[in-house]
Amino acid sequence: MQLRVRGEVVRGSFALRADLDLALEGVAALVGASGAGKSTWLRLVAGFEPDAPALVEVDGERWQAPRQRAMPAHARSVSTVFQEPRLFPHLNARRNLEFAVHAGKREGTRLAFDEVVAALDLAPLLALYPHQLSGGQRQRVALGRALLAPAKLWLFDEPMSALDAQSRREIAPYLHGLCQRHAVPIVYVSHSLPEVLAVADQVLLAADGQVALVDSVSAFSTSFAEPLSGDDPGAVIHCRFQAFDARYRLSELAFGDAKLYVPGDLSAAGPEIALFIPARDVSLSTSSVHHVSILNRVDGEIEALRERGDSVLARVRCDADQGEAECLLARITHRSVDELGLAAGVRVQALIKSVAVRTGDV
């Protein structure tokens, strides 16, 4: 889907300037610090800033243009999950969902009611009213409601912020799968780095009143970019599937000169697999380590260090004779930096304790 957003939205003292022309594909994460204009940008695309002198075009269809009457929100084939659940208080969960099913006749993908209910585990909630639901349950119903409305584009403004880790792990792959099965792109606002990098095919960065596309998710994940590395930084690595060791039930993946062993059979996940490696699960050693239970050891060179709160983030460029060199992030202590003499240019071995396979690919 070709999306063009150009122009300005002024809200009080805040002005968002958008100049973006991109082919949306899969999940595009929209990241940025609070107040950077993420929600305003979503509102502009969804049709809730009809008076803004901006251009919004989707697949060549003009939804909004300066000095023209904007296409109203209900006619745009966009379904939005807002930060707040915004459930209709006088309807129970089932009727909230049905509201979306019978909403209107605009174009777009329509998902089956039963499928959405099953995927989001909504069956036990159907008879309950919004005030009887917990925050996380409300958010799940709101997500289901948005998915049931006909749409060619989904805009999710932190759709899983109120969910527990378990629900997130279950729902993220479902969203990613939907996106691929129905070829409906998702723009996904999130503050949670693992969440973003687990699902994102593209990253849009909102900063200084601008929204721009980030070239490479991998490079961005290790760039120390402030809005992302706040909570739980880590690196996205693209690997090639090599082999599955049935005896130990380990998949062998390769990137650069390095090999990674990941539990489970990933042979079906395609030739290229994206991994998320949290910085907190990466340790550094200045000498080669052998007698250790950690399987995944990657040689490389420290490229940069950045202080982050009580600890230090180190970006390690992994050795690669061929192909693109990938970087890892390691979270280490100040004491380790001093004792090991870590600095840019120092050779290290990165010990990787855990690896998350990108959920959508499983």
Add this chain to the structure above:
Amino acid sequence: MRRRASKQRVTASVPAGADVLEAAWVTALLALATTAILLVLAPPLAWWIARTRSKWRAPVEALTALPLVLPPTVMGFYLLIAMARSGPLGGLADAIFGAPLAFTFAGLVLGSMIYSLPFVTGPLTSAFRGTDAQLLEAAASLGTAPMPRFLRLVLPLHRKALVAAAVLGFAHTVGEFGIVLMIGGNIPGETRVLSIALFDRVETLDYAGAHAIAGGLLAFSLLVLTFTYRWLRP
């Protein structure tokens, strides 16, 4: 003196009972018809008043509120002129139905609608003003056009205000007097409502009959309002 009083009591008790029942019937019909029509017309008007940014909002709102401040006889006088055969409304009705509106039940319904309008639009407008804009956006984002948004979301959200507005409109129509006197006259079975029948009793010094009607209206209004307020906030 004693003979006159006893004679009056006799005339008041037998035919007057039937007379009051008939007036009560006309009153109920009038209030029902007025409320039913207003429940269709007033919500869209109140929604427009609550939501529009048009410069016409204030004049339109003032126009609907006029019956709150104007003596009913003033409204009634102008309506009488308009509904007479020579007036615009009366002339139109005469051309279509062969009778002007003045001194008919239909004319009374029209007058009552105008007179009770602010009692229906008022509670609705203030309720509509408090509509959660986020819910409207959510409905729009699902693909719901403005009209279904109003019917499927706004009205059900404000069903309590709708009931309150209907009760107020009904009770107010039951209690109106001045406008009915001006445009309806006092035709038994057609335009004689309870408040007019009460006026008749007082004019003829039949205080017993007057007490019955006045007490009945008082009790009715009090009951209806009590039940409404209890239902609105249990």
